Amino acid sequence: MPVLAGAEPFSHTGSTEVGVLLCHGFTGTPASMRPWGEHLATEGFTLSCPRLPGHGTxxxxxxxTRWPDWYDRVRSEFDSLARRCDSVFVFGLSMGGTLALRLAEELGPAVAxxxxxxxxxxxxxxxxxxLAVLAPFLASVKGVAGDIxxxxxxxxxxxxxxxxxAASLSRLWKVVRQDLHKVNxxxxxxxxIVDHVVEPVNSRVVAESVRSRELTDxxxxxxxxxxxxxxxxxxxxxxxxxxxxxVRGVGAR
Incomplete structure (x- = not known):
């Protein structure tokens, strides 16, 4: 399946001290993360932003595709970074944040x-x-992209x-919410402050449910x-x- 121009995954090899995994959102592409990645690259970080299965085509x-397909991709990229870098951080936008939380829940201190x-x-x-009821009968609805x-x-x-x-994404939400207490x-x-796609309650639930001692709003x-x-x-x-x-207490360069 041809990939849309601009939707390709990207990576950069920088310091072996710090690696960053960038995770894009549902129905989005690595293009939404590329400016962030370019900034991180100039700061000397090693990074990877995979294209999630079923996205960018x-x-x-x-x-x-289903949520385990998306999660397997980011888990594979995380493992690759972990083999090359002393510490690996995970950055996520929207559903990319959901996947990042799941990595933190399952991998514990391996996620810096x-x-x-x-x-x-x-x-x-x-x-x-x-969604679960409609899924067998309704293929798609109006998109939510472009809220800028x-x-x-x-x-x-x-x-x-x-x-x-989307029905699979809702199942991922349930899995992640149940284990948010594991995130420290x-x-x-x-x-x-204004988001027409993800309601503000999402960030409140995350902030109130995780056990991170260092939580910056x-x-x-x-x-x-x-x-x-x-x-x-x-x-x-x-x-x-x-x-x-x-967090590292050292520079990335």
């Missing part, structure tokens, strides 16, 4: 720290409760939401959901580098 292909941007662990939308406040910026993502894949790694939690006041491409991106990028260096 067609929403129909995404409907043939987390930077989450508008992570999703639930939804209050009533129609979402019907900055004029002229677009997100490379599907314009339709694949219903079967240092955590930088960035959340947009970072409100994003001038961005919508895809904050990695929005007005607050420079702030997010700078704070994420400072976070890694503070």
């Amino acid at each position: 067609t929403w129909q292909e995404c409907n043939r 720290g987390l930077v989450l941007v508008n992570p999703s662990v639930l939804t209050l939308r009533r129609d979402a409760k019907l 406040a900055k004029p002229g910026v677009t997100e490379l993502a599907y314009d339709r939401t694949p219903v079967r894949a 790694q240092p955590l930088l939690l960035a959340h947009s 970072l409100p994003l006041r001038d961005s919508y959901h895809v904050a990695t491409l929005d007005n607050d991106a420079p702030l997010l990028f700078e704070r994420s580098v400072a976070f890694v260096r503070a």
Whole structure:
């Protein structure tokens, strides 16, 4: 299946001290994480941003994938970074944050720290409760991509939401919520004040459920959901580098 131009995975080899795994969101692509990755590369970090199965091609292909497929991909990339770097941090946007949390729950201290941007662990939308029922009969609904406040910026993502894949995402949310108490790694939690995709309650649930002693709250006041491409991106990028260096206690270069 051909990959959309710009949706390709990317990586950078820098310091062996610090590795960063970047995880993009549901129906999105590595393109949403590329500016962040470029910033991290200039700071000397080794990094990897995989393209999740079913993403960056067609929403129909995404409907043939499930959350274990997405998780297996990020777990594989994490293991690869861990073989090359002393410490590995996981950065995630939206569902990428969900996958990052699952890695932290399962891998414990192997995950040095987390930077989450508008992570999703639930939804209050009533129609979402019907996903499992509708999945056998309804292939897709209107997409949620492109929630960006900055004029002229677009997100490379599907314009339709694949219903079967979305139903699987809701199952991932349940799995992650049940084990949030296992997360005790240092955590930088960035959340947009206005987000038309992931309700603010998501970040509150994460903050109140994890057991991270080092939890830094970072409100994003001038961005919508895809904050990695929005007005607050420079702030997010700078704070994420400072976070890694503070946790490590050393420079990344």
